[in-house]
Amino acid sequence: MLPELGHFALILALLLAGLQAFFGLAAPALGRDRWLAAVVPATAGQAVMVATAFACLVASFVRFDFSVAYVAQNSNSALPLVYRIAAVWGAHEGSLLLWIVLLACWTVAVAFGVARMPVRFGARVLGVLGLVSFGFLLFTLATSNPFLRLDPAAPDGRDLNPLLQDPGLAMHPPLLYTGYVGFSVAFAFAIAAMLEGRLDQAWARWTRPWTLAAWAFLTLGIALGSWWAYYELGWGGYWFWDPVENASFMPWLVGTALIHSLSVTDKRGLFKSWTLLLAIVAFSLSLLGTFLVRSGVLVSVHSFAADPARGVFILAFLVIMIGGALTLYAWRAPLLKSDAGFEFASRESFLLFNNILLVIAAATVFGGTLAPLISDSLGLGTLSVGPQYFNPTFLLPMLPLIALVAIGVHANWKRGRLQARKRPVVVAGLAGLAVSAALVFGYYAGRPGLALVSFALGAWLVLSSLVDPVDRLRRGLTLPRAIVGMTLAHVALGVFVIAITAVETYTAERDIALARGETAHVGGFDFRFEGIDAIEGPNYDGVHGVVQVLRDGQPVVTLHPEKRRYLVQQSVMTEAAIASQAGRDLFVALGDDLGAGRWSLRIQIRPLVNYVWIAAALMALGGLIAASDRRYRPSRVPAAEPVATGQGSAA
Amino acid sequence: MRRHAVLLALAGMCAGPAFAIDTTQLPNPALQARYEALTHELRCMQCQNQSIADSPVSLAADLRREVAEQLAAGRSDDDVREYMAARYGDFILFRPRMSARTAWLWSLPGLLLIGGAIVAWRIVRQRAALAANDPDFNGDELDR
Amino acid sequence: MTRYLLPLAAFALLAVVLGVGVRHSKDKGVVASPLIGRPAPQFTLPDLLVAGAPFDSRRMHGRWHALNVWGTWCVECRAEHEVLVAARQAGGLPIVGLNWRDDEAEARRWLAQLGNPYEAVPVDAEGRIAIDYGVYGAPETFLIDPAGVIVHKQIGPLTAEIWERDFLRRAARGKDGS
Numbered sequence: 001m002l003p004e005l006g007h008f009a010l011i012l013a014l015l016l017a018g019l020q021a022f023f024g025l026a027a028p029a030l031g032r033d034r035w036l037a038a039v040v041p042a043t044a045g046q047a048v049m050v051a052t053a054f055a056c057l058v059a060s061f062v063r064f065d066f067s068v069a070y071v072a073q074n075s076n077s078a079l080p081l082v083y084r085i086a087a088v089w090g091a092h093e094g095s096l097l098l099w100i101v102l103l104a105c106w107t108v109a110v111a112f113g114v115a116r117m118p119v120r121f122g123a124r125v126l127g128v129l130g131l132v133s134f135g136f137l138l139f140t141l142a143t144s145n146p147f148l149r150l151d152p153a154a155p156d157g158r159d160l161n162p163l164l165q166d167p168g169l170a171m172h173p174p175l176l177y178t179g180y181v182g183f184s185v186a187f188a189f190a191i192a193a194m195l196e197g198r199l200d201q202a203w204a205r206w207t208r209p210w211t212l213a214a215w216a217f218l219t220l221g222i223a224l225g226s227w228w229a230y231y232e233l234g235w236g237g238y239w240f241w242d243p244v245e246n247a248s249f250m251p252w253l254v255g256t257a258l259i260h261s262l263s264v265t266d267k268r269g270l271f272k273s274w275t276l277l278l279a280i281v282a283f284s285l286s287l288l289g290t291f292l293v294r295s296g297v298l299v300s301v302h303s304f305a306a307d308p309a310r311g312v313f314i315l316a317f318l319v320i321m322i323g324g325a326l327t328l329y330a331w332r333a334p335l336l337k338s339d340a341g342f343e344f345a346s347r348e349s350f351l352l353f354n355n356i357l358l359v360i361a362a363a364t365v366f367g368g369t370l371a372p373l374i375s376d377s378l379g380l381g382t383l384s385v386g387p388q389y390f391n392p393t394f395l396l397p398m399l400p401l402i403a404l405v406a407i408g409v410h411a412n413w414k415r416g417r418l419q420a421r422k423r424p425v426v427v428a429g430l431a432g433l434a435v436s437a438a439l440v441f442g443y444y445a446g447r448p449g450l451a452l453v454s455f456a457l458g459a460w461l462v463l464s465s466l467v468d469p470v471d472r473l474r475r476g477l478t479l480p481r482a483i484v485g486m487t488l489a490h491v492a493l494g495v496f497v498i499a500i501t502a503v504e505t506y507t508a509e510r511d512i513a514l515a516r517g518e519t520a521h522v523g524g525f526d527f528r529f530e531g532i533d534a535i536e537g538p539n540y541d542g543v544h545g546v547v548q549v550l551r552d553g554q555p556v557v558t559l560h561p562e563k564r565r566y567l568v569q570q571s572v573m574t575e576a577a578i579a580s581q582a583g584r585d586l587f588v589a590l591g592d593d594l595g596a597g598r599w600s601l602r603i604q605i606r607p608l609v610n611y612v613w614i615a616a617a618l619m620a621l622g623g624l625i626a627a628s629d630r631r632y633r634p635s636r637v638p639a640a641e642p643v644a645t646g647q648g649s650a651a
Numbered sequence: 652m653r654r655h656a657v658l659l660a661l662a663g664m665c666a667g668p669a670f671a672i673d674t675t676q677l678p679n680p681a682l683q684a685r686y687e688a689l690t691h692e693l694r695c696m697q698c699q700n701q702s703i704a705d706s707p708v709s710l711a712a713d714l715r716r717e718v719a720e721q722l723a724a725g726r727s728d729d730d731v732r733e734y735m736a737a738r739y740g741d742f743i744l745f746r747p748r749m750s751a752r753t754a755w756l757w758s759l760p761g762l763l764l765i766g767g768a769i770v771a772w773r774i775v776r777q778r779a780a781l782a783a784n785d786p787d788f789n790g791d792e793l794d795r
Numbered sequence: 796m797t798r799y800l801l802p803l804a805a806f807a808l809l810a811v812v813l814g815v816g817v818r819h820s821k822d823k824g825v826v827a828s829p830l831i832g833r834p835a836p837q838f839t840l841p842d843l844l845v846a847g848a849p850f851d852s853r854r855m856h857g858r859w860h861a862l863n864v865w866g867t868w869c870v871e872c873r874a875e876h877e878v879l880v881a882a883r884q885a886g887g888l889p890i891v892g893l894n895w896r897d898d899e900a901e902a903r904r905w906l907a908q909l910g911n912p913y914e915a916v917p918v919d920a921e922g923r924i925a926i927d928y929g930v931y932g933a934p935e936t937f938l939i940d941p942a943g944v945i946v947h948k949q950i951g952p953l954t955a956e957i958w959e960r961d962f963l964r965r966a967a968r969g970k971d972g973s
Contacts, residue, residue: 235670235705242700270778277802284806297816311817319810326803333799341781341788349775356767360760367759370812371747377815380752382826386702386745388692393760397767414782511672574670591672600672696826696931709896710931713922738929740829 003068006056007147013049013100014141016042017134024127028120029195039123043111046133047104054101057146058088067153070094070146076159076568078539086170087160092294092310093146095173099290100136102174102181107133110185110210116633117206124192125185132184135317143310159539159568168228176221176248180286182214183255187283190276191325194332199272204265207279209632211262212485215255216623222248223616231578236509236587236604238612241390243298246369247289253362254282257355259623264351267413270340273333274355280329284322285362291318297373345416350408357401364393395450402457402497405490406432406464424467432460444506444607451505458497465490485626492618499611508605511591515598523605525586526550530558532599540564540573545590545599549579561590561601576602585609671707675719682722689718689728692745693735702745828929828948835862835939836927840917843894843902850891850917855939859966860889862937863913863953864925866897867905869933875952876905879912882955887963889914895933896922938962940969 020042027035057070061084066072074087074094089098107129114122140146163169189207193199225245230238239245258278265275292298295311342348367374368385375383406428410421418425436455440448469479469487479487508523519528530546542564549556559577566573576589584607591600673690677683687704693714695706703711703718714735721731735743747753782788835852842850863879865872879890892913894902899918906916919925928937938947938961946969947961 233670240700273799281802291813295817297813297819308817315810315813315817318813322806323803323810326806330799330803339781340778341783341785342778343782344775344779348778352774353771356771360763360767363763364760367756370809371756373812373816375752375756376819377812382740382742383747383753384694384742384745385747385756386692386694388746389756396760396764414788511674513674589670589672600674602672710922710925713896713926717923717926737829738926739931740826740929742826 002056002059002063003065003147003149006053006060007145009049009052009056010137010141010145010147013046013053014134014137016046016049017130017137020046020130021127021134022130024123024125024130025195026127028123036119036123039126040111043107043126043130046130047108050100050104050133050137053147054088054097057094057097058085060147061085061088064157065153066155066157067149067151068146069148069150072150072154072157074160075157076539077156078568079157079160079165080538082167082170083160083165086164089173090160090164093140093144095177096136096140096144096294097146098173099177099181100133100140102177103129103133103136103184105178106181106185110188113206113210121192121196124195125188128188128191129184132188132321135321139310139313139317143313157568159566162540162564162566162569162571162573163232165566166228166232168224168232172221172224172228174221175217175224179214179216179218179221179255180248180251180289182210182217183251183279183283183286185210185214186258186279187325190279191328194276194328197332197335199265199276199336201266201269204262204275205632208259208262208266209627209629211255211259211279212623212627215252215259216620216627218248218252218255219616219620219623222252223613223620226616227613230609231576235589236576236602236606238609241368241387243369244289244293246365246390247285247292250362250365250369251282251285251289253358253365254278254285257358257362258282260351260354260358264348268340268342268348270338270342270348271352271355272336272338273329276329276333276336278355278359280322280325284318284325285366287314287318287321290314292369298369342414343416345411345418347408347411347413349416350404350411353404354401354408357397357404360397361394361401364397365390368393399454399457402454402461402493405493406457406461409465409486409490410468425464428463428467429456429460431463432456432458435459439502444502447505451501454497454501458494458501461494461497462491465494480629480631482626482629482631485622485624485629487622488625489619489622492615492622495611496615496619499608499615502608503606503612506607507609510603511600512603513594513598513600515596520601520603522603524551525556525605526553527588527601527603529599529601531597535562535564537564539568540566542572543590544577545588545601547577547588547601549586557586559586559588561588563590580610583607670701670705671711673704673715675715677719677723685728686719686722689722689731690715693718693732694743694745696739696743826931826950828945830929830937830945831948833945835937835943835945836924837943838917838924838927840919840924843899843916843918844906844911845915850915852891852917852943854915855889855891856943857941858889859941859969860891860914860939861962862891862893862928862939864893864895864928864930864933864935866895866933867901868897871952872934873909875934876909876912878953878955878958880910882953882958883912888966892916893924893928894918895925895930896920936962938965940966 020039023035023038023042027033027039060068060071061075062081064071064075064077066075070091070093074090075084079087087094089095107126110129111126114125186207189203189210193203225248226238229240230236258275261271261275261278264271291311291314295314296308297311368389371385372383375381407418407425410425411418433456436452436459439455440446440452465487469483472479510520510522512520514520514529516529516531519526526549528548528550530548532543532545535542535544542562544560544562547559547561549559557579559579561577562575564573564575565571574589576587579586584605587604587606589602591602593599675686677686690704691702693703695701695703695708695711697708697710698706701711703714717734718731721734732744732748736748741748747756749757837852839849839851842848865875882888883890890913892915894916896919902916917924932950934952936949936953937945940946946965949957949961
């Protein structure tokens with residue numbers, strides 16, 4: 001009965017989402033204030049129904065209900081409990097449901113948040129979120145219902161894709177989707193503001209914490225996905241510029257621009273229409289990502305089984321949501337003029353440069369990702385766009401951006417009096433250059449060039465970001481959380497740049513065939529192959545290699561790279577063995593039995609690679625700390641406040 | 652339907668995260684470096700998301716052997732790319748070749764930067780003029 | 796204020812591109828060959844069934860024929876094989892079977908058991924000729940005209956219908972034309 005209950009709950013959720021959208025949008029537009037009271041109950045009901053449906057699917061997995069087609073395809077009687085739960089979002093249908101659940105979570109949080117805002121505005125925000133939810137629920141029920149039964153039930157399941165049987169990947173979709181979906185809040189705030197015909201600095205202040213939180217989750221989600229690829233895919237890469245990775249990276253770049261542009265709108269009431277556009281685009285790119293992953297229009301490692309019917313549905317949804325939002329934008333944005341000024345070297349200028357460079361970076365990734373499609377639809381033939389395009393073109397806007405952040409954090413609002421701050425900026429710059437030179441010519445000893453520049457930029461950013469907060473602390477001032485978060489994120493960005501530079505420039509790598517007792521010398525370490533043992537897991541068997549790592553003859557660590565054969569799907573998986581040291585990862589993956597006791601091994605020494613993810617996590621933490629700043633908590637509006645303050649409501 | 656079946660079969664061959672460990676050694680480090688760079692920029696046509704350097708399928712091994720032999724025989728990187736594209740189409744090249752058909756893609760970042768610089772310049776000039784003409788500009792202070 | 800319409804216009808363009816993408820998405824993975832309309836690569840390879848007499852592709856000059864790339868490890872090839880055997884019995888177009896990266900004994904057994912639709916079976920043990928033809932997954936079948944030019948390429952297994960439509964009729968049209 002559980003699957004039927006879940007299915008039924010989904011249908012009810014669809015109806016309630018429809019009511020939520022209708023009341024939320026129609027009540028303020030038609031001036032029917034009595035309808036406003038229905039918005040929150042519809043929202044709550046929708047959330048409860050969505051949670052019920054999700055619980056039913058989880059229960060079907062936990063209880064091995066192989067009469068449910070989706071469970072039979074993605075689980076197995078030997079699958080451990082934690083992966084049976086993670087299997088819920090292991091394929092298209094369930095991950096779509098997860099999307100909807102997370103949207104419901106955001107919606108509930110927003111419902112509490114907007115309780116402190118003008119009631120019509122809050123109703124419109126919830127109405128827009130209801131519309132998004134309605135679209136996704138309809139999509140699920142029409143093309144991707146996870147509750148369909150098999151008759152007769154399958155005797156056993158076909159197992160979860162072994163790639164996904166990993167703690168990192170179990171957590172990756174929830175975090176990533178929390179970020180993706182979170183941008184729907186900024187989107188809803190933007191649409192609501194346009195419908196109200198009113199966008200002031202208070203609006204920006206309300207929107208900021210939601211956007212920061214969504215951005216932080218997206219950052220974590222992307223970082224976790226990259227970390228997983230590094231240790232689970234087994235070939236040592238952590239970012240492939242694959243279309244699906246790009247699909248999550250584009251909203252991140254635009255979202256980063258948005259949180260900065262919001263600060264200008266908040267503090268100065270400037271960049272209003274631009275901020276609106278970014279809010280629309282960030283969420284549109286999230287939707288586009290969903291489309292790219294699930295429609296099969298691009299060739300990708302991560303994509304779900306392609307189904308053109310799904311593609312058509314999401315495309316129609318995209319056209320309605322984004323087309324509608326941009327039409328509203330074209331109509332309303334021209335009204336949002338501001339004639340406030342700022343001087344050349346003011347903080348506004350630097351945030352403008354930040355926004356332009358981030359959008360250029362996003363547009364470059366966008367162009368490269370969609371190039372095969374664009375080329376195809378213009379009749380220019382098929383082509384591929386890989387890392388060899390993205391790496392150099394992405395650096396083009398990014399390197400100047402890092403430099404501008406290092407300077408821009410010292411700029412004042414309105415007035416361009418950077419002269420007074422020249423000393424710390426220059427000192428930090430020189431110190432950064434010294435650090436860089438020490439790393440390139442001293443520690444790593446070799447390959448100057450781009451590494452020299454980007455180490456220096458990274459170190460400059462770290463030091464420059466710290467100058468002002470340290471100065472304030474010394475003077476006994478307390479730091480607001482917004483400043484703490486910002487500083488942490490900027491320092492983390494600097495660390496990130498340094499780590500990426502180190503790992504991209506100084507990774508030592510060798511693919512080699514070794515017989516038992518033979519040694520490979522890679523990057524100052526000796527890797528001695530000691531042979532192969534058999535291993536056995538709950539739903540797999542296989543072998544692991546024993547590799548003794550030595551430095552200067554002294555044993556450092558023994559690594560056991562595995563090769564597993566998952567019994568149900570008969571697929572072979574490599575589990576690389578990684579020893580993390582403070583300054584590097586020692587990475588060994590086991591290849592093939594070459595006969596006569598020889599095995600092929602991939603050995604890598606990746607300097608600072610862990611700091612890539614640590615930095616990303618710190619950036620996310622910075623975002624969350626900033627989001628919790630007291631300034632962003634709206635004081636309660638008096639219940640009797642007149643809502644439509646004379647501005648034309650969008651009737 | 653049948654075509655779908657084929658593609659699934661093709662995909663099936665690459666199922667699982669198998670990857671190739673390529674122990675090919677070319678006679679000198681310079682050639683080896685070129686070999687590694689080249690095999691990473693050729694797409695495996697069977698497992699379409701891997702380069703032939705990483706793909707475990709036999710076709711990728713054949714193509715790696717071809718690259719190694721051609722480099723050892725003194726062919727240039729462009730000769731190898733040309734050889735591959737002539738047989739498999741431009742789809743096999745992860746680095747799109749400069750041509751009239753890809754000019755838009757390769758000029759995109761540059762054009763965006765130029766456009767962005769112009770936009771930034773115009774906005775800043777306009778706002779600075781507003782600031783200069785605003786008698787109240789120095790009236791209020793904003794905290795940083 | 797036309798500049799506020801720019802995002803909408805850009806999105807409209809994007810929607811068109813995505814629409815085309817969705818329409819083509821079922822063909823994803825099938826890559827058009829650049830060899831269509833070009834001379835078929837020439838080769839000489841040992842023949843699986845005739846010891847000591849290598850197969851020279853020039854032998855087929857002056858005749859419309861098909862080159863079918865197959866291997867016993869290829870699951871799809873088994874279903875296709877019946878179509879090929881029927882095609883040979885019906886006559887019309889000679890078929891050369893390029894045996895790709897295969898075990899020779901297995902291949903001989905396969906042909907003995909399932910019937911031999913091929914006029915010749917060149918053995919491409921190292922996969923070099925397959926690369927020259929831009930083969931990326933068996934089965935693939937090329938239609939080659941009397942001048943030795945590749946006219947058409949089928950990726951994936953042939954069916955009786957595809958054979959009739961894309962191979963026999965094209966060849967017949969070509970014969971009428973010449």
